[in-house]
Amino acid sequence: MKIRFNQPENKIPDDDRGLRIRYSNAKRPSKPWRWYLILAIASLPLTYLIGKIIWENYRVEANGRIKVTNFIVRAPVDGFVRQIFVTPLQTVAEGAQLAQLANTVLQDNYDRIGIEIELLKKEKQQLLQQAIQS
DSSP states (O other), X not given: OOOXXXXXXXXXXXXXTTEEOOOOOOOOOOOHHHHHHHHHHHTHHHHHHHHHHHHHHHOOOOOOOOOOOOOOOOOXXXXXXXXXXXXXXXXXXXXXXXXXXXXXXXXXXXXXXHHHHHHXXXXXXXHHHHHHHO
């Protein structure tokens, strides 16, 4: 009779002395980004606290009043305001149009000169036609 104290290595892991052993499926490797996400979420309170401390040390808060002188805006010609393009306390860039002015005297002169130009053009046409006919 032979007695073996060292059993030979089993080549089939699902079989143990003729009995079938059912193992579960192999464990899938976990994704490392999940651990980074958990770490980031867990470190949010610490990050907030550090940010709050830094903000308190570098922020300057001062009470006070700022006095701004009023600017008077004057038009170079007489007239009245037809339309305003800005609202009170609005920041305005240099050279921006603030309002549209209407100057009745200037507009009347412009209209009169336009009518004179039209009449002179008609007179020019008449003179050219007379010169061609003669």
